Amino acid sequence: GYLNNEGIIKGDAFAAIRSRLNLDVKVTDWIKVGMNTQFTNRDESVVQGNLGRVASSSPYGSMYNENGTLKTYTNDYAGTMNPLEDYYGQDRLRDINSLFSNLYAELNLGFGITYKISYQPHFEFTKDFNYWSTETYTGNTSYTGGYGRRDNNQTFGWALDNLLKWDKEFGVHAFDVTLLANAEKELYWSSRQYSSNFAPNENLGYHALQFGANPGLSNNDTQVTGDALMGRLNYTLMNKYLFTGSIRRDGYSAFGQENPRATFPALAFAWKIDDEEFYNISWMNRLKLRLSWGENGNRSIGGYSALAQMGSVLYYNGNNVQTGVYNSSLANTSLRWERTESFNIGLDIGLFNNRVDMTIDVYDATTKDLLLNRQLPRVTGFNSITSNLGLLGNRGIEATINSVNITNRNFTWKSGFVFSVNRNKIKELWGDTGDYKLLNEDRSGELPDFQNQWFPGYARDIIWDYERIGIWQVNEAEEAAKYGLEPGDYKAVDVNDDGKYTQFEDKKFIGYTAPRVRLGLRNEFQIYKNLTASIFIRADLGHMRLVPIGGDKSTHDRRNDWGFDYWSPENPNSEFPMILYPDNHAFFGGGIRPFVSTAFLRVQDLNVSYNVPLDKLQRILPFNSLRVSLSARNLYTITNWPGFDPESGNSPMPKTFTFGLDITL
DSSP states (O other): OEEEEEOSSTTOEEEEEEEEEEEEEEOSSSEEEEEEEEEEEEEOOOOOOOHHHHHHSOTTSOSBOTTSOBOSBTTSSTTSBOTTHHHHHEEEEEEEEEEEEEEEEEEEEETTEEEEEEEEEEEEEEEEEEEEOTTSHIIIIISSSOEEEEEEEEEEEEEEEEEEEEEEEETTEEEEEEEEEEEEEEEEEEEEEEEESBSSOSTTGGGGGGGBSSOEEEEEEEEEEEEEEEEEEEEEETTTEEEEEEEEEEEETTSOTTOSEEEEEEEEEEEEGGGSTTOOOTTEEEEEEEEEEEEEEEOOSOTTTTSOOEEEEEEEOSSSEEEEEEEOSOOOTTOOOEEEEEEEEEEEEEETTTTEEEEEEEEEEEEEEEEEEEEOOGGGTOSEEEEEEEEEEEEEEEEEEEEEEEEOSSEEEEEEEEEEEEEEEEEEOSOOEEEEEETTEEEEEEOOBTTTTBOTTSOTTEEEEOOEEEEOOGGGHHHHHTTTOOTTSEEEOOTTOSSSOOHHHHOEEEEESSOSEEEEEEEEEEETTTEEEEEEEEEEESOEEEOOOOOOTTSTTTSOOOOOOEEBTTBTTOSEEETTOOSOOOOTTOSSOOEEEOOEEEEEEEEEEEEOOOTTGGGTSOOSEEEEEEEEEEEEEEEOOOSSBTTTBSSOOOOEEEEEEEEEO
8 A cells, every 4th residue: 555645734744555365274174274464655754834933924924035036034034933943954864664473383183172362462663764954944054064963763562462362151151261361561662863063054954964063872771571471351141141260470571670570450340231031121122230340450660661771971071072871760669550540330222123223431540650751859969750659530421322213115214313411520639748838728738739730639630720810901001000900911810809819819720621521423324325425513512721822022013922812902802912922920820811612613514425337338338336435534623712623723724635456356
């Protein structure tokens, strides 16, 4: 397969060549071997235009000088650099080759016992070569005479799985036993060469870094290993009582020497109530109850997070260059797995002879020993240490409803609805207790982390900030001056009414950064068997994000800003403050900031396809089938978010239209 995509931002492109080989061989009646191998070559040599610079470039500025060369500053002001500077001035080669394979052998040992061994190696080789010419800021200001860099990265990893399974039935009893022994290893090598100030010229770029006057290199190699043992029993009684029990023990080399491994148990039960003799509800033809409890782990940390690591620095002692070595991180020998314990209750329901199918799940999960980088006092000589801290709770509901609304010979209409709600709460944080002030109240107990805005007893994604209530108007100049503000600035709630905004007295919990509710609705139609159509609508509701507007009034006569609805005396009912609003109101915590709803309703997908009748066309066309299709993605969005897109923030989300022709000969 070959893919070549061009994005909607100048310079944004992606190309890939992919191949796959699947092979299954039945050697004898009791041995089967096979492999699944995939190779991909990706070209990611992308140097795209800078959207942030586009926003600050004036439409009266120019990308080019009179002689046709690229202009460094579009507005002749250093604050508005050319958005296409790197696109034209940077040379880049980023090429990635990856290979993944799954090699297996499966043996049937009789008595319902099978043994399968599989080996999964994967390789990835990355070349990322860059050269910033003297026509770029990086090659002419950050460095001189051009700057070149060659990054070579290699990854090799493998996993070895041994699976022993026993599947047997004895009358009303059915057993399915699985035993697993796993080992894995991941190796990573990184090499970087760089240089700057090229002579006699810079024509060779990254192809000849030896012509630079300031060469350097750095290397970074890492290795991690893991292992696992697992046992699982599935037991079914009378095909209506289902029990599952499993226990897993995992090891990972990145954890401390005291706790390299952890054990994770799980239990589940399901009951097909509709199979009971006493069950007699005609309109509810299917009813199944599910209960489960279990623990799982998270190991997403750096390969050497539990160890004390060393760093080096070069210095000149007056005669020659010396290398100094220092301790760059603290060890934590007790670092252990992050664990999540979860309870789940679910119902599977079929109504009206399965014309309506429902699945409802309610869960309650608690994560403890979270893997976090805890900030340390500077007097220790370190910024942070990787630790297990805190207790985070998650509760939620997930529901899926599928229905067959209309079905007859010429028309079918099916629907699918998904709904999810999640609520999280920080139950414990660092464990530090004391007296503190929050929401204009004197409190005592576990101390919040004000820097990260984590508050025990509240959601992890809660927003703690000043509550905007409008913008100071011209007739409110005297009152605004009490706060050091002026007409056109944001107005916020002064909780304690003391004539100033201070974080511990006046900041409030004003919203959340993650959606409170997620919805999705799909409708599928089939008309006269040849024409099919579907539409998928989704919504994320109840969350907010900070609007990225600038704040330095000293330069807005020389650079542009986002085209939001800014305040002016002639436009008093605007959402955002005056374009020249002062930048000297930086209260601790960021000042009065514009959080805006990022809730949206989106027509995500629209698809139409038509199977062309070939009764008469087959005389002139050698087709067995002919299908024409048209699809659209991200077709229409309803939102109050003023930026490009409520999901991507300040990156444009393109509308995509696809035409397809499917022919079978």
